Amino acid sequence: MATSLFDLTGKVALVTGAAQGMGRAMAIALAEAGADLLIVDRNEAGVRNTAAQIALLGGRVDVAVRDVSEPGEVRAIYAQLDNVFGRIDFAGNVAGESIMAPPEEIALEDVEQVWRNLVFGRFCSCQEAGRRMLKAGRGGSIVNIGSLASVTALGRGHVAYSMAMGAVAQMTRELSTEWAGHAIRVNAILPAQVLNPGLEQRIAANPALRTQFLSGIPAGRFGKPDDIQGLAVLLASDASSWITGALIPMDGGNLAMNGGGSVRHRKTAEEKAAQ
Ligand SMILES: NC(=O)c1ccc[n+]([C@@H]2O[C@H](COP(=O)([O-])OP(=O)(O)OC[C@H]3O[C@@H](n4cnc5c(N)ncnc54)[C@H](O)[C@@H]3O)[C@@H](O)[C@H]2O)c1
Numbered sequence: 001m002a003t004s005l006f007d008l009t010g011k012v013a014l015v016t017g018a019a020q021g022m023g024r025a026m027a028i029a030l031a032e033a034g035a036d037l038l039i040v041d042r043n044e045a046g047v048r049n050t051a052a053q054i055a056l057l058g059g060r061v062d063v064a065v066r067d068v069s070e071p072g073e074v075r076a077i078y079a080q081l082d083n084v085f086g087r088i089d090f091a092g093n094v095a096g097e098s099i100m101a102p103p104e105e106i107a108l109e110d111v112e113q114v115w116r117n118l119v120f121g122r123f124c125s126c127q128e129a130g131r132r133m134l135k136a137g138r139g140g141s142i143v144n145i146g147s148l149a150s151v152t153a154l155g156r157g158h159v160a161y162s163m164a165m166g167a168v169a170q171m172t173r174e175l176s177t178e179w180a181g182h183a184i185r186v187n188a189i190l191p192a193q194v195l196n197p198g199l200e201q202r203i204a205a206n207p208a209l210r211t212q213f214l215s216g217i218p219a220g221r222f223g224k225p226d227d228i229q230g231l232a233v234l235l236a237s238d239a240s241s242w243i244t245g246a247l248i249p250m251d252g253g254n255l256a257m258n259g260g261g262s263v264r265h266r267k268t269a270e271e272k273a274a275q
Contacts (some may be wrong), residue, residue: 003047006237009034012085013236014066014077016125017095018048021196022145022228026092029229030236040064040080041095042112058135067093068121069113078128090236091142092127097198100157111160118164119171130184139183143235144172146188150247154261169247176245185244187235189215190253192216192259194223216259219252 013030017023019041031054039054041047044065054061062084066073081088096118099110122144133140138217149162152171169188175188193199193213199222201255203209214220231250234240249255 003157003170005239008090008233008236009036011035011089011236012038012039012086012087013090013091013092014038014081014120014129015094016077017145017175018050019043020050021094021225022194023092023094023192025049025225025228026094026232028053028057029232030090031057031061031093033233033237034059035090035236036060036085038062038064038077038085040066040068040077042067046112046176068093068125068158069116071120071124074121074124074128075271077125078132082132087136087138088129088132089138089140090123092145092232092236095121095124096145098158098161100161101159102157103159106157106160111163114164115167118161121169122168123171126171126186130175130179133184134179134182134188137182138222141184141236141240142175142184142186143232143247144168144186144188146172146190146247148190148192148249148251148260150188150190151255152258152260156261158261172247173245174251183241185240186234187240187244187246187248189228189235190247190249190251190255191223191228192254194225194227194250196225215274216254216257217252218254218257220260221252223250223252 015023015027015034018027018039028038031037047063051061051063064077064080066077068074099114126142129142146168147165149165172186172188
């Protein structure tokens with residue numbers, strides 16, 4: 001049961017990427033705190049499954065099966081929100097994925113697709129949410145999911161992802177500066193490695209990654225999607241009414257110790273010579 005400081009009763013929240021992982025965990029946490037939800041994902045079965053879980057909690061929930069890398073689809077999501085709920089208090093822009101390849105090899109089309117998904121999609125959603133929050137005059141809260149890659153290089157083929165996540169950090173700062181005077185807060189959460197199916201596959205293919213990643217996490221464990229729940233409710237609630245423009249690490253201490261990606265991508269010339 002939420003205390004009144006964190007109570008979201010009567011608020012409407014939109015969360016993208018809600019079929020699994022951190023988006024799903026965020027949506028469920030907001031529903032548990034009392035919010036009504038529009039949840040979005042292009043994975044229909046997954047997002048409907050999350051909706052069923054929210055409905056069991058007694059919350060009001062609607063589903064949009066959409067691709068947030070397409071501006072027309074993002075506008076359709078917000079049109080649905082207008083029709084079903086008629087207001088927005090919180091937008092959580094969580095959906096995203098990367099295409100990894102070395103910088104000298106990556107196709108420009110792939111760089112553009114990562115940008116569309118992580119930057120353009122988040123910006124379109126921020127713009128639609130911000131327009132509605134400004135018009136309604138009640139303020140609001142927007143959270144963009146960034147990454148360690150918003151503030152540090154990772155290597156290992158993350159160039160498109162890092163460029164995009166760096167832009168997410170600056171988008172968050174710019175929007176918070178523009179809208180703070182209207183009580184619209186814009187913050188970003190920067191996770192370190194949170195276990196998801198993609199990360200688990202990469203670790204299964206290269207078990208040494210597990211130790212390398214953990215060497216950059218002083219807390220000694222990977223993140224779990226549920227680790228985002230407290231932060232999501234805090235940022236959606238009035239408890240954080242003076243927090244805006246913040247890039248908040250959710251990383252078991254990674255950034256504090258300058259852990260970064262904790263994996264050296266390429267062998268040095270000396271190591272190659274020693275082989
Ligand atoms: N897991 C990590 O270690 C980690 C670390 C830092 C940042 N992030 C970022 O956090 C976000 C969530 O990560 P996660 O681990 O929960 O991921 P995940 O892969 O478990 O879930 C991502 C969800 O987003 C959906 N999605 C992706 N692109 C979409 C699109 N264009 N339109 C609609 N839905 C789309 C997928 O269907 C999926 O349900 C991502 O943006 C990711 O880049 C993840």
